[in-house]
Amino acid sequence: MELQFLGTGGGRYVTGMQRRKTGGIVIKTDETQVHVDPGPGGLVNSHEFLEHPEETEAVLVTHAHMDHFNDAQAIIEMMVEAYNNAGVLLANRTVLEGFGDLEKAISDYHQGLCGRVDTMKEGSTHEVGDLEIECQEMFHSDPKTIGFTVESSEKKIGFWTDTEFSGELVDLYSDCDTLVVFCSRPVDSATSSHTAVDEVPDIVEASDADTVILTHFGYKLLDEGVEEQKKWLEEKIDAKVVMAEDGMKFPGNRTLDAF
Ligand SMILES: [Zn+2]
Numbered sequence: 502m503e504l505q506f507l508g509t510g511g512g513r514y515v516t517g518m519q520r521r522k523t524g525g526i527v528i529k530t531d532e533t534q535v536h537v538d539p540g541p542g543g544l545v546n547s548h549e550f551l552e553h554p555e556e557t558e559a560v561l562v563t564h565a566h567m568d569h570f571n572d573a574q575a576i577i578e579m580m581v582e583a584y585n586n587a588g589v590l591l592a593n594r595t596v597l598e599g600f601g602d603l604e605k606a607i608s609d610y611h612q613g614l615c616g617r618v619d620t621m622k623e624g625s626t627h628e629v630g631d632l633e634i635e636c637q638e639m640f641h642s643d644p645k646t647i648g649f650t651v652e653s654s655e656k657k658i659g660f661w662t663d664t665e666f667s668g669e670l671v672d673l674y675s676d677c678d679t680l681v682v683f684c685s686r687p688v689d690s691a692t693s694s695h696t697a698v699d700e701v702p703d704i705v706e707a708s709d710a711d712t713v714i715l716t717h718f719g720y721k722l723l724d725e726g727v728e729e730q731k732k733w734l735e736e737k738i739d740a741k742v743v744m745a746e747d748g749m750k751f752p753g754n755r756t757l758d759a760f
Pocket residue numbers: 564566641663
């Protein structure tokens with residue numbers, strides 16, 4: 502299993518200014534390719550970075566915020582219309598139906614184009630090609646936001662998505678080899694809906710992960726410096742720390758500063 506980061510920015514300021522790209526993350530195996538959270542630029546970044554955009558056969562959207570769903574419809578049209586894949590859509594309830602004040606984020610037309618549409622919810626599991634995906638609800642301003650793990654025969658990778666930190670959430674990630682943490686905020690600036698760098702050690706310690714990859718950086722973290730945040734974290738945990746970069750492949754690209 503390989504990951505490629507099409508974008509590593511998060512939040513409205515970084516997204517609006519494109520200080521980092523916001524195209525999401527692609528999970529690749531020999532059998533399948535899944536595009537996670539295609540924010541603004543997701544379609545363009547797919548063609549810019551992926552060797553085989555035509556192999557994307559599923560799109561996964563964790564919640565109904567613009568930096569996560571914006572290009573989902575464009576990716577659906579790419580998969581289904583441009584490249585004749587059946588098209589699998591995995592998304593939380595808010596994205597598919599709307600919830601509370603949040604409107605649905607993918608039109609009925611685009612949901613209808615997909616060969617399969619699954620609702621990701623607390624405890625749900627989903628198969629895409631050779632990947633097994635397991636979900637839980639996180640604590641975020643879209644109350645139905647999904648965190649998940651992806652397992653293939655060789656590896657298990659956990660995705661700690663947008664959420665306030667809570668010890669109740671760590672169990673899902675207990676036997677992951679690698680953790681991807683959507684970490685918007687620098688040390689000492691946790692907010693009620695996003696994860697900060699100083700909360701990462703508790704997440705990593707609860708798992709067996711030997712590598713943690715941070716991504717989805719907000720403006721304050723970028724202003725304070727990615728390298729400084731990495732150094733702080735390296736002093737606290739034994740796991741290898743990778744600060745994701747736009748276009749980065751994991752594992753691989755070892756010439757990049759991130760490694
Ligand atoms: Zn969000």
